[in-house]
Amino acid sequence: MASQSKLPIATYREALVSSVRENQTLVVTGETGCGKTTQLPQFLHEAGLGEGGMIGITQPRRMAAISVAHRVSEEMGKSLGGTVGYQVRFDDCTSPDTKIKYMTDGCLLRELLDDHTLSSYSIIILDEAHERSLATDVLFGLTKRLLPHPLGDGSLKQRDRPLKLIVMSATLDVKRFSEFFDNCPIFTIPGRVYPVSIHYSFTDETFDPMKTSYLSRVEQVVMDTHMEKGPGDILVFLTGQQEIESMCDKLFKSAERIDYEHDVLCKDVLGLAILPLYGSLPTEQQQRIFKQSERGIRRIIVSTNIAATSVTVDGVVYVIDSGYVKQLSFNPRTGLDVLAVVPISKSEAEQRAGRAGRTAPGECHRLYSQSFYNSLNQNTIPEIQRASLSSVILDFKCMGISNVIEFEYLDPPEERMIAEALKQLYYFDAINDKGQVTPLGRQIVQFPLQPNLSRVLLKSKSLECEEAVLPIVAMLSVENVFIRPSSKKQALESMEAHKELQEAGGGTSDFATLLAIYKLAMESGNQKRWCRDNYVHWRSLKTAQSIVGQLKNILNKQEVLGDSTEEIRAAPLGERVRQSLCFGLFSNAARLAPNRRSFRTMDGHSTVAFIHPSSVLFGCEDSLDWIVYHEIVDTAKTYLRTVCPVRYGWVKDLLPRLHEVDAYRLSDCERKRSLGGEEEEKEEEGPVSKKQSLEKEEKERENALRLQEKAKAARERYLSRKKT
DNA sequence: GAGCACTGC
Secondary structure: HHHHHHHHHHHHHHHHHHHHHHHOEEEEOOOOOOOOHHHHHHHHHHHOOOOOEEEEEOOOOHHHHHHHHHHHHHOOOOOOOEEEEEEEOOEEEOOOOOEEEEEHHHHHHHHHOOOOOOOOOOEEOOOOOOHHOOHHHHHHHEEEEOOOOOEEEEEEOOOOOOOEEEEEEEEOOOHHHHHOOOOOOOEOOOOOOOOOOEOOOOOOOOOOOOOHHHHHHHHHHHHHHHHHOOEEEEEOOOOOOOHHHHHHHHHHHHHHHHHHHHHHOOOOEEEEEEEEOOOOOOOHHHHHHHOOOOOOEEEEEEEEOHHHHOOOOOOOOOOEEEOOEEEEEEEOOOOEEEEEEOOHHHHHHHHHHHHHOOOOOOEEEEEOHHHHHHHHHOOOOOOOHOOOOOHHHHHHHHHOOOOOOOOOOOOOOOOOHHHHHHHHHOOOOOOOOOOOOOOOHHHOOOOOOOOOHHHHHHHHHHHHOHHHHHHHHHHHHHHHHHHHOOOHHHHHHHHHHHHEEEEEEOOOOOOHHHHEEEEEEEOOOOOOHHHHHHHHHHHHHHHHHHHHHHHHHHHHHHHOOOOOHHHHHHOHHHHHHHHHHHHHHHHEEEEEEOOOOEEEEEEOOOEEEEEOOOOOOOOOOHHHHHHEEEEEOOOEEEEEEEEEEEEEHHHOOOOOHHHHOOOOHHHHHHHHHHHOOOOOOOOOHHHHHHHHHHHHHHHHHHHHHHHHHHHHHHHHHHHHHHHH
């Protein structure tokens, strides 16, 4: 209790409670560490505000939901799972007594699918809203519908008592949240953060964003900081695993050199510990970050963006910020996911700098110039505007939200992103050509999978091969299972090991390899050891195992029409598995080109692509004809990853569907619905002209961009001439 | 002949 009352939020207890009491919606803002996440739910509970139902608090991450629930139950002196509980995937720690429930945003979204009015909650708190995760953004719009008119749209009034909604966020961009909820009040809690001084390592003259030599600059700034500055750990933000590993090597070498030349470096700092930090790092190695450094040892943590939000590193006084991040975006024009290195946003830069001021005043060194900073976007583009939306759109359709274009988004995605999602859903027969959800769509939405994988799984049940397909689908939905070490010797060893696993799968398809890995690991006496010996990520495999269990439960509840005839039953298991894969992934079909090396995709884009070198079928192109793939990635070339040969006979009846309906026609169904529909005679003419006008718009946009580029280049040429 | 940031159901 003593530590609790010291939190900045304690002073505002009464004011906060009455604010919540008086308002339908409220935005609460305060820096990390002010105690809002742990204290506010307790205040509300103790004030009796949660009597009509639970107080639900969403978090973007599992770890946060679990650990916060632990802390709060301890503070309240109750056992976890009673008054205070949590729910994350695979782990429901709640009971009928639970009054305060911490959960992931994804979990609440799932719950909303079964209970459109969230009838078991009296208050919903959307925490960490500034992070703008896809699920939280969707929850913004969905919960708003539950609020009484005129705030909500009045479409859902079935709740016997109105829901209260609280949005919690760091201090940035809070006004927008309030505006979204009809200018609801904003409650600000002062935080406890130390000042961080900002230093730009470049001037405009010395900084060239096109030059990627910033790694050597990183090394120099880190070593300078180490040599010249007082105690405190150094946190370096880079973009990816490889970059981090090579930077750690570099730093290690130059630290050795300096050690040799100077003997003792800095009065208070006797040595260095150089620690890499990124998501796929084994958990034990990540744990080293949580341990405080030994006295006199300075830690240099070289990290991806994971240290900006997900992992808290204590003791950091110096932050070195590269200014870049790796970010995944979906390109609706090509249908490709692109993982690219892009400049961070201003708010991301602030977030990184803030990591230096958690325990003492700190310093942030930005490896760019002031004007580069000025040119950055204010905020990162929210995930909902970057991600593929097919799952979210299907969720909407199943919740009875018929018009997904007019839905109230905090930041609406581009219409072509929505159109692309509708098209995908139509391909899978999850919606019909009028944009209405089909019975298959209602089944697909039950699974925590990408829609195409749900379809694979459902087909496998009707072909009676789900025991083999379940692990495959699970393995496809976890992060990459193959470990690729950076050292040469180990890299060779890992390749040998992976070759053997491909052999074990029969060498026929990459999906078969995944199944073989799953089976072999399960059969081995010591899974962890087996994984280490075979260069397979144990963590991913464990997750896949849990997913298999979860999917099996859901699949058992589904009624699947058995189209399994005598003939099908007589077919070998491998055939049936491939047929299931083909049925779900047919929009990812590709055909061998006449050059007998490359493939052309059948998704309408007719992209030229190659089988990825890591595939078991790499080098066997000549013997193939039709394949389906799980992923298409644009790296050195356009590659198809995880592929499987299929028969033309399996795809030929499915493929026409890829050309049956136009994405914008589906969008039109959405728009028509918002007008009240029924304008039948316009059906023929409307969509075409709409499509044309959209194409025109697109063209105009492209032209404008091209002109901008041209002008920019001309200006740069001019400026450089002027300089010389 | 490659190279995957981070979450979540």
